Amino acid sequence: MKYLVYAALLAIAIAAPFLFPDYRTSLAALWILIIVALTWDMTGGQMGYNSLGNIFFYGTGMYVAAVICIALVYDVGEYTNAFSGEEQTFTSEQYFTGMLVGCLGAGVFCALSALVIGFLTFGLRGPYFAIGTLGVAIAAGELVSNWEWIGGGQGIALPVYPGDFEAGKDFFYFLFLVTGVALILLLGWLYRTRFGLAINAIRDDEEKAEGMGIKTLSIKLFTWSIAAFFVGIAGGISAFQLIHFEPLETAYQTINLGIFMVVCVLLGGKGTLWGPVIGAILFHLFKEVTWNYFLGWQWVALGALIVVTVVFFQQGLLGWLMDKKPEWFGIRVESREAAK
Amino acid sequence: MSNQIIEIEGVSKSFGGVHANTDISLTVEKGKITGLIGPNGSGKTTLFNSIVGYHPIDKGSIRFEGQEISKLQVQEIARLGLLRTFQQTRIYGNMNCIENMLISVPHRKMGLLDMFVSHDRETREKAERLLEFVGLYEKRLLRAGGLSFGQQKLLEFAMALMNEPTVLLLDEPTAGINPTLINGLIDRLKRANSEFGITLLIIEHNMRVIMNMADKVYCLAHGELLAGGAPDEIQNDPRVLDAYLGAH
Structure with a gap:
């Protein structure tokens, strides 16, 4: 029964771009939201470490993927300085190799940088961790926008998709879909292992967990680096999808995607596997509707949504359901006889 | 090989100007129940924290099974x-x-790889058995945070047993538990000691409980070790009575 539901969901996800061809770019953006919300929840919801700096991995993923793709064919410094000069072209083989190596490289680079940043910031707790990681993301955006070798404030322009423009939209949608589904499968398994319980234990009482002999620091680093790996890949794919991106508004967009991922998780329910997915869908719908029909007021509507969520609906949709219908989630008193 | 599983020698710890522990030496014998009593603020919990590594000690040495542990981290000691x-x-x-x-x-x-296994049947059964041991089996699927204080205390005790420790340090196991439940808890602590062979070091304010259970009792006052000996010796020691009744 459970697997039937999953199969149906997957079928819908695969059919979506063909059923709604006009919305393919928007559906791809939904997958980005799902990926960043799920990865944010790994530390924020499951482990109790609210990072405001996960956008760092998205931006860094974009840059690393782009630089790798370019460096495989051209000199990066010359390429980024040659906007007005001669045209630089990529064969489709160079394009796809660059994309594959670039996105995987972006994931690995982000995972490693999560280990380094985590080592420095995981001593911070609560709001201090949130602010510390936010600082990292803001600083990175400023540094990158002053680094001429990778295009400075103008950003980087990547080659366009070599095939048909319409087919390109499907292509990017499915890249995000594959990444997202892989992430959901991985988390579905991980949260059921002892490791999943260990990160929950860190969330509930880290000192107690230490006292029981759990190696808290290595577990926290590992969790965040997995999250960073997926955000880095999503960033890399976005770089190719957007073709041109610049540091502050697109890559290290702390106040857009950096906050959206948190709102998605809060909306759907922290610390659950499907909460972030549901939250991302609801948030995306809300955002698309306000951007299309209340243009000019969209940021006000969004701000209102955040305030209402945080003030009245902290536990999110799944958290609220768990409160109302605990028995649906297996929360019940059960005697020895009844268990048999 | 000595029979003393924990040996504390000359341990001092102060916080700012407060001397929480001054030159404390005591031993815990393997397989026995040792009690630690003393008025509020006498430094019992500080000593516990020193033993399990929650803070570095200023002076002295703490050995566990002959190994110096005062420089180790919390997880390593656990x-x-x-x-x-x-x-x-x-x-x-x-x-x-x-x-x-x-x-x-x-x-x-x-090892680290063992973290990525699902829970096997054997572990699950052991968990259920221990929950039954402390009387929480029926509530096993409920959120632990929703249990009453006394039940949470029993759960914490069961969690400690699940960990199969050699020595268990209990900080006021009966505080906040109703009198009927206390008898059950004493019984379970004794069984943990005799059946599972766990050495116990217990901080306790309830004299009836500790005198009834412990093989040896130490008394702290003002951060110093006042006396140590068999329960009836301690009970009749004039210094201990003074410390509790307030005559200095």
């Missing part, structure tokens, strides 16, 4: 098999009782 419970009960509030138990398995026997 992995040696020396475990504590807390005065203000600490459990994982958003997880259910079974999950609380499953994550309390002895981590000293595990």
Whole structure:
């Protein structure tokens, strides 16, 4: 029964771009939201470490993927300085190799940088961790926008998709879909292992967990680096999808995607596997509707949504359901006889 | 090989100007129940924290099974098999009782890869058995944070047993538990000692409880070790009576 539901969901996800061809770019953006919300929840919801700096991995993923793709064919410094000069072209083989190596490289680079940043910031707790990681993301955006070798404030322009423009939209949608589904499968398994319980234990009482002999620091680093790996890949794919991106508004967009991922998780329910997915869908719908029909007021509507969520609906949709219908989630008193 | 599983020698610890522990020396004998009493603020919990590594000590040495542990980190000490419970009960509030138990398995026997296995049947059965032992079996699927204080205390005790420690340090196990439940708890503590062979070091204010259980009792006052001996010796020691009744 459970697997039937999953199969149906997957079928819908695969059919979506063909059923709604006009919305393919928007559906791809939904997958980005799902990926960043799920990865944010790994530390924020499951482990109790609210990072405001996960956008760092998205931006860094974009840059690393782009630089790798370019460096495989051209000199990066010359390429980024040659906007007005001669045209630089990529064969489709160079394009796809660059994309594959670039996105995987972006994931690995982000995972490693999560280990380094985590080592420095995981001593911070609560709001201090949130602010510390936010600082990292803001600083990175400023540094990158002053680094001429990778295009400075103008950003980087990547080659366009070599095939048909319409087919390109499907292509990017499915890249995000594959990444997202892989992430959901991985988390579905991980949260059921002892490791999943260990990160929950860190969330509930880290000192107690230490006292029981759990190696808290290595577990926290590992969790965040997995999250960073997926955000880095999503960033890399976005770089190719957007073709041109610049540091502050697109890559290290702390106040857009950096906050959206948190709102998605809060909306759907922290610390659950499907909460972030549901939250991302609801948030995306809300955002698309306000951007299309209340243009000019969209940021006000969004701000209102955040305030209402945080003030009245902290536990999110799944958290609220768990409160109302605990028995649906297996929360019940059960005697020895009844268990048999 | 000495029979003293914990040997504390000349341990001092101060916080700012407060001398919480001054030159304390005591030993815990393997397989026995040792009590630690003293008025509020006499430094009992500080000594516990020093033993399990929550803060560095200023002076002295702490040995566990002959090995110096005063420089080790909390997790390392726990992995040696020396475990504590807390005065203000600490459990994982958003997880259910079974999950609380499953994550309390002895981590000293595990490598990193063992973290990525699902829970086997044997571990699950052990968790259920221990929950039954403390009378929480029926509530095993409920959120631990929703249990009453006394039940949380029992859960914390069961979690400690799940960890299969060699020595268990209990910080006021009966505080906040109703009198009928206390008798049950004393019985279970004694059984943990005799059946599972766990050495116990217990901080306790309830004299009836500690005098009834312990093989040896130490008394602290003003951060110093006042006396140590068999329960009836301590009970009649004039210095101990003075410390409790307030005559200096």
